[in-house]
Amino acid sequence: MDKSTFEERKTIAGPMHSPLRHDSAHKHVSGTADYIDDMPEPAGTLHGALGMTDRAHAEIVAMDLSEVEATDGVVCVLTAKDMPHSNDISPSHLDDEPVLADGLVQFHGQPAFAVIAESRDIARRAARKAKITYRDLPHFTDITDALENGAELVTKPLTLQRGDAEAELELSPRRLTGRMRIGGQEHFYLESHVALAIPGEDDEITVWSSTQHPSEVQHMVGHVLGVPSNAVTVQVRRMGGGFGGKETQGNQFAVLAAVAAKKLNRAVKFRPDRDEDMTATGKRHDFLVDYEVGFDDEGRIHAVKANYAARCGYSSDLSGPVTDRALFHADNSYFYPHVKLTSQPLKTHTVSNTAYRGFGGPQGMIGGERIIEEIAYALGKDPLDIRKVNFYGEKGSGRDLTPYHQQVQDNIIHRIVSELEASADYQARRKAIIDFNTTSPVIRKGIALTPVKFGISFTMTAFNQAGALVHVYQDGSIHLNHGGTEMGQGLYTKVAQVLADSFQVDITNVKITATTTGKVPNTSATAASSGSDLNGMAAYDAARQIKERLTDFAAERWQTERENISFVPNHVKIGEELVPFPDFIRQAYFARIQLSATGFYKTPKIHWDRNTGRGTPFYYFAYGAAVSEVSIDTLTGEYMVDRVDVLHDVGKSLNPAIDIGQVEGGFVQGMGWLTTEELWWDDKGRLRTHAPSTYKIPLASDRPKIFNVKLAEWAENAEMTIGRSKAVGEPPFMLPISVLEALSMAVASVADYRECPRLDTPATPERVLMAVERLRKAKA
Template sequence: MRKLIDSLSLEQSSHALSSTGQPSGRVHTSQKHESAIRQVQGSANYVDDITEPQGTLYAAIGLSQCARGKITAIDLSAVRASEGVIDVVTIDDVPGHKDIGPVFKGDPLLANGEIKFYGQPVFAVLATSVFAARQAALKGQVTVDGETAILSAQEAHQHSAFVRPSHRFGQGNPDTILQHAENTVSGALDIGGQEHMYLEGQVSLAVPCEENRMNIYTSSQHPSEVQKLVAEVLDVRLHHVMVDMRRMGGGFGGKETQAAQWACIAALLAHRNQRAVKLRLPRFVDMHVTGKRHPFSNAFDVAFDDKGKIMATRMEVNGICGHSPDLSDAIVDRAMFHVDNGYFLGDSDIVGHRLQTNMVSHTAYRGFGGPQGMIMAEAIMDKIARHAGIDPLLVRKRNLYGASTGTKTPYGMEVEHNLLPEMIDALERKANYWQRREDTAKFNRNSPIVKKGLALTPVKFGISFTAKHLNQAGALVHIYTDGSIQVNHGGTEMGQGLHTKIGQIAANEFGIDLSMIEVTSTRTDKVPNTSPTAASSGTDLNGKAVQNACITLKKRLAACFAKKLGQDESAEQVTFENGHVVLGDEKITFPDLIQAAYFERVSLSTSGFYQTPKLAYNRDTGEGRPFFYFAYGVSMSEVSIDTLTGEYTVDRVDIIHDVGNSLNPAIDIGQIEGAFIQGMGWLTTEDLKWNESGKLISENMATYKIPAIGDTPAVFNVELYGKENAEDSIYHSKAVGEPPFMLAISVWCALKDAIASLSYYAIDPQLDTPATPERVLNAINEMQKHAVTSPTDLVAELNKSSEA
């Protein structure tokens, strides 16, 4: 933790000059989150904190009580008669579009003649209080002619139930190699989903305005999509809907598409009654009606040589999508793109299925399918290592992309600027892998009950939306006559520090103090047609758009200053630094130049735009470049398992992560730590459970366990790699939102390593995720059935391997 504490030693004040005489708040320095003080004080406004207009009414939703069937009758008389009820709506009351599917159809605003999952919204109630609305919503009678629900991957395949067509890509002829190879292994892994568990639940406030206009305040990662869907539901033009989003109390992908439904329902009720309407889901309802991280059921076959080097790979990934497509097509694609992680898979065949089940429609979640694919690469490495009797780290290093293996992914993208070999070597030395491997082996030989495990795993994560058109961003920058600047952009702040970094970028461009920059709430009437804040691209896209707007304004100001000095031809030599604008020996304070430019009628406002270059993926051929660049990371985890109970602790974690030339080291380290712990929760404790009727039964904090402070590793070392991005990203930084999530795979591999010690590392245990203590204990019991009676001298073998 020492490195984290050191990194958080921020400048004493964001309003003062630094010791170098430069304005504080510039890029590549640690700055506190722009809302940090307000958040600690409780004065940071979220949607539920907005002062409500006079006469605001409150909405609630009525849910189905079965997983599948045709609706034969809906009796809402008791709902309408309930105290305080003003209005009740069903799908038949929608004046415009009834389906709000974000990409493909399949998501009715309210149930439309059939029930698709247990807990599906069927009707909405409007009342004078939150309590009255929620009580009334319990009184609806929905009669359903029930049908057998599809609730598993196996059942979906049996019924050929898919939300979208399957996709396939690969290289070479893996089937022939697998058929004739001397060394092959096969495996399968069920990978659990994950509840987003954002601190702020789904909430929207709709305020009707004159002439069918509507203002929406919503906790959404995608304001432009909310604008579009509200307009379509109300049957009005988009320019009649304004969406405002100041900050979210967490999103993690759960508010990329699935915040829109609640905004649309609030807007529908507000439109009908010409009163402001707030709809906030209670946690219990939120967990039932919103999608999760996709569970996956995957399998692989791999051929390799005697040194553990892969020759061919065949992989099948099955995304369990729920009842509708939502974003599943792209999510399963990204899982397929990441089944290689950092390894060359030889000749390959990768197929991905999008399975339809009668569950809530699963959706985006940090990593967007990447984690569910990437874990398969690490499962393969462990399987090969146990089969070949080689340390897993050596197997991993021997299969990294490079000259001795290959540099082209299964989907045909060249892996350039690969940092993994040097980053693995660095962590291997700094965290003392081989000595600790030897110490762990000795401990396990002498400890009959507690077993330790150790694993070092890499991350290679592609940065860009896989839907090419989303890789664009806009910005709007105003300079006021006192020299202060207001910035608006299309990204949304969900606690990740996006607005802080955007402010730093603007301050850096103009060479002024960060206190002179105000980043305003995200609004669709300022920057239109924005992409969601997702795919780790918030700073990459919006930062470049803001920079481009600033460059335009700087050119205008430079020309004005040069003209003022009678040196028109020298405008390109003007610089902005230390609160001044400089040309040769002449300089003027930034506010004074702004005053002068105003009187010279120079425009002090402009928009900026950016589109990510180099992207070209042909889905028909399964080849191309879906990513602008890769972000890398390496993590090493040590765990201890009680073999009598299956309980375990994560004792130590060491991480080196690549964020390029960091814009804000403190924020980046915070993102890495948070992502790791969230990833650890996905792989260990967060266990989604549905009963035989298709009802979610892990529906509250008592039945669904996210990591607590006590689950944090006692030793937790995080270090930024500090090598600038070779691609032309914003100041050569790299994305940090999603990539570190997958560093937590090292915890799962360490748990398997500890269990494997019971067979003296000869057998790779089957450990589906999440690896709860129950699953760990089952794996231990299964391993003990196959205990090796004549162990080899593991330490000698490891020393021999490390020398090799």
Template sequence: MRKLPAIKVKQPAAVDCVVGKPENHESVFKHVKGQAIYIDDQLEMSNQLHAAVGISQIAHGRIKKLDLTAVYKAEGVIAVVTAKDVPGQLDIGPVFHGDKLLAKDIVEYYGQPLFAVAACSHQQAWQAVKLAQIEYEPIPPILEVWHALEQKSFIRPSHVMQRGNVTLAINDAPHQITGQINIGGQEHFYLEGQIAYAIPSEDEGVLVYSSSQHPSEIQKVVAEVLNIPFSLVTVEVRRLGGGFGGKESQAAPWACLAALLARVTRQPVKLRLNRDDDMEMTGKRHPFVNSYRIGFDDNGRILGAEFTLNANCGYSPDLSDAVVDRAMFHVDNAYYLDQVKIVGNRCKTNLASNTAFRGFGSPQGMITMEAAIDDIARYLGKDPLVIRKINFYDSKSTHRNITPYYQVVEQNILPTLINQLEQSSDYQWRRIQLRKFNVENKILKKGLSLTPVKFGISFNVKHLNQAGALIHIYTDGSIHLNHGGTEMGQGLLTKVAQIVAEEFKVDSSNVYISATRTDKVPNASATAASSGTDLNGKAAQNAAKIIKKRLIEFASQYFSVNKNEIGFVDNYLKVGSRLILFTELIQLAYVNRVSLSATGYYRTPKIYYDREKSAGRPFFYFANGAAVSEVIVDCLTGEYKVLRVDVLHDVGRSINPAIDIGQIEGGFVQGMGWLTTEELVWNDQGQLLTTGPATYKIPTVGDMPVDFRVQLFADAPNPENTIYHSKAVGEPPLMLAISVWAAIRDAISSLANYSISPRLDTPATPERVLQAIEQQCTASEVGL
């Protein structure tokens, strides 16, 4: 047997797992100190140019004349490109055709890109695009969902899910209700706007820095626009200043235009959209106009339900087909629907193409169901929580655990979670106190609501559920990690680094994370669908296991010790009764020619969906949560305040509780903004009027709940083969904020002694709340 090298031997200390620890975000101090490098912070090259985009000033029409003479002659202008200058494909649609890089003959929304300019400075470029002389032949635009439905204007065919005889079930039910809700869109309003920086390279290639959630998609469309092989395009993303879905598909045009101008000029080109241009030119969360018809019994149990979901998709397909599908998948939320029909319409309008946004259609589906549940409760004179409980999925039942798309709800923890939240939030006692307050106060009314969330985790499209990772271990023992996920502030890189550190049982500070690059991990899916840690974490874990296996096999042979006597502990390798430092193990392995590099790969198992049959298992598992929100409403002004929020959320076995709680808090507040203050307004010509923080109101510190309590649901590890039995946390918390909207409705309903369910479209601005109050008073003949 060979002797161990001379090393300092000690017994391993008690090891705290790296996974499960509330570690800081890997860039937290850089963010606070202003040292985190974003694209606009990169040092500029001496010959760098700046780009700007000329846009349409009408919503729909034919281009009769595009005179760019004055643009070419403007100070500092080096190059101007139009659709005819694109050497490859003009259509950059991520799934279906229809998304044009530059309009050629027809413009289809106000703000559509028509041409791009490269100049010596940002200011010169944006001044130059305003000099274009353009004449149009206007065509009447379609701006509203009802108009699109009337004219049968759709970007994709409608889809229908149906189980049983819905019409008969509703008609034969003891009670029926109908309802409609208009659900507003939402601007992503990331701190870092859309930006791309392209540097030409050899062989007509290009290096692109993009603020994108999907570097591989950027690589693909840039290559297709330039008509070069994908391998000649390298895309790098170190971090994004926020994405929320707005940089999944819609980061692509700006990268393509920067790359095109770099090709034409043979100089580096940066294209950064100003805030107002960004908001005007890019899509939002889809507005929906949804209706429902429901039959139920005397207890409030739903016997038949019919939903029609009408999405305002904008002018092109983008990702709308999948967004509407996901809204359909989530309209049931936490409730079993036996006889059910769900119709999803993809309405084409002359607005910027709406796109992915945190929740990806699910919030628009869920809020429709929650509105219906509240309506049933008001109709029967019961607490909405009672109606919710009686309609929950039931895992113990032989049939009440099957979704409308025939997926079995296998881990139904919501009844237990909600019972726990009901107790910890003092829901029943507060409900009694709240009713008493409302009787005693004529002007101020309080509302309380507890709403659940059941959110499916996986991409709708099966092939996107895959990921790769790359790990190098250097001879000093430091670990280099790269994977296909992008960091947009959500802590993905931190979590994956913890996973790798856990596998090798080393400090997470020993794992160094590099920028996401298409030449390191190819063909990666977007960082979206709340799957970033699930996919990339598993891929990184698999890469680490490959190297671990090599090291254990080497140590077994080198030290003549059985493999089962070898393990990684506290920065050491335990070999029988002895310890060798991880660094020394790596040096020894290198000298003995053991490969210290590996790629890992992961694909999500079990998932599928048969669109023809409207059946399958589109989600690997469900994440759950619930929130209790209490509000106070001024019935004279419609103003309101969120007094208290209690959240209990299921993340399985948390990889990093600090990051998970931060995601829950942030998601809730963003959802609250969508439902209360963030109102998008267009004029009758299709021009967006809310193009900055002065007119578009995202939540501020003053809008935060006065009392905000967030807890992670304990003892619910994910039973599936997920990364350390954790669950996704990116999107599900946003829908917890539906409880705020429902609580506002509850307060308004108190004016009619909870006998009438008010119509309250979203966002529930003070103006809309006041209108609902007036309608409630009129309907119930109550004066203020």
């Protein structure tokens, strides 16, 4: 879209579906956006720091904190016994996640005490003076160690099955088995966790928290303090990134700040250092996938059996729903006639892993794509051909039922892939790459086209609800508050567009205010890509109520029929008369018309029975596809992503500019997960990749050299979502599976494409080089 078109469209009243800029974009780049650590601190604010342990698994025999307490500037030291009502902040309510370790250490770096001091520096330095005596216990940090040691499960596993996978595997013309290790990922948000607690009178407290789930923080603070939720107000204006890492992990910092604030009757702030944040907070789950597939000579799948074992860490956190969603997406875009999928959420002596963009879906999907890749190499075919022959069919085709028995009714993956294959000139480029590889002794190239089908909705049905509060003031300006949180993804802008469109006023007329539990109660986390779907519809509902009252007022005041009244750009049209919106609102106020409303929305049609593994957990699916081309150096394993072409489905986009940004950002972040971001624990259970110096996120230089991103402009959600749009937060994250498979093709070329390289992730240069050497030896 050229600049002139952008400038023209951004001024149109009723701006839904227009490419308006993010409401805080200019503040982000100029440094004027206020985050919690930028807020003016109340007089006398104290600062907290975590007292972290240095064992992976041990009993605490003694803990001498006398030197800590004696440090100048230290006001108090909190331990587990100082928690007023409870020492548990488990989001799964299994009482397995202490605020502070109480006699038992379960991962290296687990906080056992907290220091409250006059400055952050004093608190951090004092925390290092603790003398803790341990009795070491056996520990295991890796999935394979957990399996070998018979580790317990942190939560109940899930089984999804349809047909008889065991019997059909025996009957299949061809059969293969394999194992894939899928690495985890650090969130690496630019703003670390932070919480500021300000005590009020009686049992009241206000907490500013960098969280995706204000109501969760509210409940946890109330639970630990032993006060009702109405005494706790949690506020969030914006976060400097979240990606799922701030759905539950902010609870600990908010709770500690609140406990200290009430104890000392002073404001208290917690902001951990990057190293501490990475050590003490959860990450994306890594998986070990064992799979077995039966297929025929055409590559058509007959049966799939797979087990997804996950490193969950020491407590349940969100591991149950994360491992569930991995199974929900193990089919990706493919129909499995007979299937049995099982999860194995394993307890390990590592930090408790948590939500991350895609919430287990990417791990499930990449396991399914490995199966497709295995079949292709076994048959000597292009993986794209295997994909096409296994795609879900149209509704009613008999090939439209998922492993969890939901019918795929909105399947557009055939069109998405067909259009991208043509526009990216995939076939000609693949042939050219194969020709290139026959004559290039060192540099080898690869290309891959992979699809995405991602289910949208929380699998916990109760979370699929949202509220919004809308005020229209006498001057016609509009105040908007809803339960969603802004972490840079543009949610506030999109919901404001919905409201401006509803009233047909300019977007500048809508004021977006900080999310707060004091205005919209019982909010769901801003997660599962559902922020715009849920909060947009809630805001629309509030606007609908106000508009109905205003329409009734106009009909009575102007003595006309309701159908003669309409909201048009910056005016209300009554018959042939155009009344400026501010003038109309002022008249409504003097007529005592209620100009405020609370809106509510709950996602329809969804239901899920985990015990039977059946239901309709997703309202709809979002689709996409990507073609990636890479070059590898077979002497070093280093590689470059030469070109990427993306075609992605967001339905009828609420904001094309923001949505394209989400696709681009999601792709690069997913590419980092699959290629460069490696988490590594040593034999003592210490996370050694805990800072920018040791953990490699993608840089600007790592981006695809040619990066073509296009939205499927013809797409429109078949379901009644806000503006017929689709979610965009998580689905693009899985598009860079194409990068991994392109690397795989480049590696496979050294053995004439006769063997699947079975690259584990992240496919670092070291892993690529080892795979090249392995195939060379096999060929020799």
